[in-house]
Amino acid sequence: MKKTIQGFLLFLLLFCFSTPAFADLKDGLILHYTFDADDGSTVTDQSGKGHSGTIHGAAFSGQAGVNGGAAYHFNGVSDWIAAGNLGYHDTGAISFWMKADTVENWRNPFSTDYASWDDNIRFEESSDGAFNGGGHGLGRGGAYTTSLTADRWYHVVYIWDNQYVYGYLDGDLKFKNPHPDPNSKVHPDITQTAGELKQTTLNFTNVAIGNGYSTDADRYWKGYVDEVRVYNRPLSAQEVLALFHQTDDGLVLHFTFDHGSKRQVQPRNRPRRVLHQ
Ligand SMILES: [Ca+2]
Numbered sequence: 001m002k003k004t005i006q007g008f009l010l011f012l013l014l015f016c017f018s019t020p021a022f023a024d025l026k027d028g029l030i031l032h033y034t035f036d037a038d039d040g041s042t043v044t045d046q047s048g049k050g051h052s053g054t055i056h057g058a059a060f061s062g063q064a065g066v067n068g069g070a071a072y073h074f075n076g077v078s079d080w081i082a083a084g085n086l087g088y089h090d091t092g093a094i095s096f097w098m099k100a101d102t103v104e105n106w107r108n109p110f111s112t113d114y115a116s117w118d119d120n121i122r123f124e125e126s127s128d129g130a131f132n133g134g135g136h137g138l139g140r141g142g143a144y145t146t147s148l149t150a151d152r153w154y155h156v157v158y159i160w161d162n163q164y165v166y167g168y169l170d171g172d173l174k175f176k177n178p179h180p181d182p183n184s185k186v187h188p189d190i191t192q193t194a195g196e197l198k199q200t201t202l203n204f205t206n207v208a209i210g211n212g213y214s215t216d217a218d219r220y221w222k223g224y225v226d227e228v229r230v231y232n233r234p235l236s237a238q239e240v241l242a243l244f245h246q247t248d249d250g251l252v253l254h255f256t257f258d259h260g261s262k263r264q265v266q267p268r269n270r271p272r273r274v275l276h277q
């Protein structure tokens with residue numbers, strides 16, 4: 001009984017001298033594919049926003065997923081999943097898990113517009129082991145890593161607010177780049193300005209999982225994708241970490257200690273995700 005009272009007093013102390021904050025990872029979620037159920041030719045959207053997907057050849061793979069559930073496998077030739085029109089988003093975030101069968105030019109696990117050339121945010125392998133992500137008009141080509149490894153799960157997050165884009169790999173910030181001057185050209189071969197490209201890039205007319213730049217076979221993803229999320233708001237670094245560590249939805253409690261120490265206390269009861277096979 002004494003310990004219970006001590007525990008309660010400790011909680012009261014924490015509560016009084018800190019600001020408990022709840023980050024709701026459902027807040028602003030406009031698409032969420034867990035890929036844990038085989039629904040035939042469609043994918044159910046767990047966000048509640050009704051953005052069900054249409055499967056074009058990708059294979060449901062039970063127990064192959066990042067959390068012991070299922071994932072979809074893409075054959076690297078023609079497989080993709082269409083998530084449809086998600087609209088225009090001035091700020092937002094994309095989160096997904098991927099595992100490549102091989103690391104090759106120029107395979108794309110995700111893009112915000114199917115085979116629309118440069119009119120999308122997309123993520124891209126190269127044969128030298130790099131993995132990049134970005135979109136024209138937002139600051140092109142942030143590098144997640146220069147040594148992508150095949151047959152290993154990675155957690156990829158891309159965030160854009162009104163000033164910067166951010167790239168996180170496995171919970172770590174890998175790049176933070178300012179948006180380019182809206183009146184500048186972002187590429188010598190492209191006539192539009194960064195401002196014009198930003199408008200079309202952020203209009204997600206045909207979100208694609210397993211494809212990016214074009215319908216050339218080497219643009220299709222070869223490997224797995226799991227746990228795809230799209231938000232219409234930026235995520236904080238803590239929320240990215242929460243997505244990296246947790247396997248379920250829900251509230252993530254953290255104490256910001258705004259009235260005292262800047263130390264932050266993470267909840268201790270969440271299992272660490274097993275990253276490697
Ligand atoms: Ca899954």
Ligand SMILES: [Ca+2]
Pocket residue numbers: 112113116119120200201202203204205
């Ligand atoms: Ca677009």
